Structures are given as C-alpha cells and as structure tokens.
Amino acid sequence: MKTEQSYGQLTDNELLRCVTDNDELAFNELFARYRNRLLAYLLKVTRSQEIAEEMVLDIFIKIWNGRTGMPGIEHPEAFLFTVARNKAFDFLRQVKKSRRQQAALWERLQENQADPADKELMRGSLEATIRKAASQLSPQRKIAFLLSRDHDLTYEQIAEKLQLSTNTVRNHIAAALQIIRSHIPPGLDIIILLISLIP
Missing domain, CATH: 1.10.1740.10 (RNA polymerase sigma factor, region 2, helix turn helix motif)
Structure with missing residues (x-):
C-alpha cells in the first residue's frame, strides 16, 4: 500500500x-x-x-x-x-471582446507603477516599439496587422478587404507578430500577447 x-x-x-x-x-x-x-x-x-x-x-x-x-x-x-x-x-x-476587461488587464500589468505619468510613458514606449517594428514589415503584412490591431477586423474581413485567402492573412499576422516579438524588450514578453488586443 x-x-x-x-x-x-x-x-x-x-x-x-x-x-x-x-x-x-x-x-x-x-x-x-x-x-x-x-x-x-x-x-x-x-x-x-x-x-x-x-x-x-x-x-x-x-x-x-x-x-x-x-x-x-x-x-x-x-x-x-x-x-x-x-x-x-x-x-x-x-x-x-471587452474594452473594460482590456483596461483592467492593462492596469494589472502596470500595477507596480504608481505614478500615472510612468504608466502612460510605458504605454507610449511600447506603442512606439510596436509601430517601429511594424514599419519594417512588408506592405501587405503591415496592412493586415494594422487592420487586425487598430480596426479590430477579423481574418475573414481582412481577407475580403485585401482580396487574399483567410489562411494567407493568418500567416501574415502570425509572421508580423513573430517579428514584433523580437523587438519587445526583455521582461515584457507577456505584452506580445496583448499587442493585438489593446488599441
């Protein structure tokens, strides 16, 4: 036993x-x-x-x-x-699906930074990093990524707008995220999961 x-x-x-x-x-x-x-x-x-x-x-x-x-x-x-x-x-x-949950998650991500100015600085710095990385994408990848992130379009909607297959759009965005991930500073690895969620 x-x-x-x-x-x-x-x-x-x-x-x-x-x-x-x-x-x-x-x-x-x-x-x-x-x-x-x-x-x-x-x-x-x-x-x-x-x-x-x-x-x-x-x-x-x-x-x-x-x-x-x-x-x-x-x-x-x-x-x-x-x-x-x-x-x-x-x-x-x-x-x-919820802007309120996005805001709550963003606050939890930065709860160790008490100064609101510091929070805004961090968010602005991250946004600049993402934009800089996105600028290095091929034109079609960049458009697909920004349509997903900034306009909250589905893969199907992006595919229709760009006259591409849904799989091609999915591959473009996956490749874009991989490239952007390489630009995210160490210690902010979780942010890559959020860059397509937080406007």
Whole structure:
C-alpha cells in the first residue's frame, strides 16, 4: 500500500496511471507537483491571482473528470502546460471582446507603477516599439496587422478587404507578430500577447 510520501517518488507518468485508476492521493500529488508552476505561468497572462487560481483549479477538475482518457498521454508536463496555454488564449480572446476587461488587464500589468505619468510613458514606449517594428514589415503584412490591431477586423474581413485567402492573412499576422516579438524588450514578453488586443 502506497503512503503519501511514496507518491512523491513516482514519475509523472506513474502518477497519471494511478489517477486513471481513481487514486485520489496520486491526483493530490500531481496537483501539488504542478499547481505553483501552472499558477505562475497563468499569473503572467492574467495578472490576477484570483483568475489564475480559478484557471488552475479548472485544469485539475477537468483532469480528474476526464481521468479515464489519461493513459494515452505520454508527456504529462507538456500536456498540462498545453492545457494552461489554451486557457490563457481563451482568457485573452475573452478580454478582446471587452474594452473594460482590456483596461483592467492593462492596469494589472502596470500595477507596480504608481505614478500615472510612468504608466502612460510605458504605454507610449511600447506603442512606439510596436509601430517601429511594424514599419519594417512588408506592405501587405503591415496592412493586415494594422487592420487586425487598430480596426479590430477579423481574418475573414481582412481577407475580403485585401482580396487574399483567410489562411494567407493568418500567416501574415502570425509572421508580423513573430517579428514584433523580437523587438519587445526583455521582461515584457507577456505584452506580445496583448499587442493585438489593446488599441
């Protein structure tokens, strides 16, 4: 019979097999092993302890509820962070639909800067960085990116306006974001997730 201490010696795959067999102690160990890491990752995106905590709990609730399908997962760590990443993008897509949520997220991103002038300076600096990077894009990529970011057009709307396929527009914007990412200063990596959300 396994003790709580012995679960700590199991590999992630062994834990997952135990979880599949309805082993709650194995599930508790998996949660303890990854909770803080997933929370730290999601906190970078949401900038909200409460929202990040809810996401982590939701991830593990879904794992427990879907435990019968767990044996097919070969790399538990990669799986968990993929689920967390999908949660992060779901969150950002939801933020994009709400100007109020965008403003709240922007405030959380800068909550360590008490001076409003500093906040505005940071935002202006970031905007200048994005514009400078965008100016180096090919004309079609630049137009596609700005139509998405500044005019909030969907890929389909941009495709119709530029007479391109939706896939071509998607590729243009993905390439534009990759180039812009390379211009974002270290420490502001999360901002790249927001540059197409905050006007």
